Amino acid sequence: MTQQLSSEWRGWISENIARGCTDSSIVASIVHAGIDPALARAAIVTLRLPGHPPLDNLSSQFHTGNSIWTQDHQVQVVMRVSKPCVAVVNNVLTPEECDELIRLSRIKLKRSTIVDPLSGEYRVIEDRSSSGTFFALNENDFISRLDRRISEVVNWPAENGEGLQILNYQIGGEYKAHFDYFPPDDPGSQPHLNNGGQRVSTLVVYLNDVDDGGETVFPRINLSVCPRKGSAVYFEYCNATGEVDPMTLHGGAPVRAGEKWIATKWMRQSRYGGN
């Protein structure tokens, strides 16, 4: 027998749907009360009435407003696209935090990999010519502070996040067009979906100014974001019913001068148990 939310919670969800609340804000409140997000989402799907506006994407945070406040920080929204949901934000990390992430990562970089679509194993390919490293969630106080802030910026629980990934691209380094979600029909996706479910959103924070090139490009919506130290690009690709959005195809353009450092946070549908 599958689990279901209590009638009190279901009533509360119905009221909030009727008030026009977004799925993401409803899920966030329920998760805050310690309930499994998968249960919350399943309830929302069944409680939405026919004729009600279609399920929104995850985060309402980026749809309106000029700033996002976190406990310790103000982040400015400088650009947004609504479909797919993409936003560029300034001041996610301070220059000192960017420098510290680079300093801690430089000594432990390894060639980046991708998930093989057939086997699900990690593989080095020419299309992704960066080096990188990870920090486990809440690995230390510094990382914990950044994990918490990012969770507040993207309005999604920190425990659903993969560990912060740091990447370094040298001249010519790039990441050709790809999806950040695990393509549901690839057999290699399954083992990754079993831990935390699908990826739902990405925040790429730029840790340095790149002298030339290194933009994050979205070819299907003709968008190109230039790296700027401390700024970030955010995008969502999985809605509350688990559908993924191929319009979020994106890549990291080749670095033409200087080098490029980024920190990437991938959020999952539910709690992620580590790499």
Ligand code: PD2
């Ligand atoms: O390097 C980038 O700009 C970039 C952008 C989006 C990298 C990734 N995604 C990634 O590593 O998935």
Ligand code: ZN
């Ligand atoms: Zn990506």
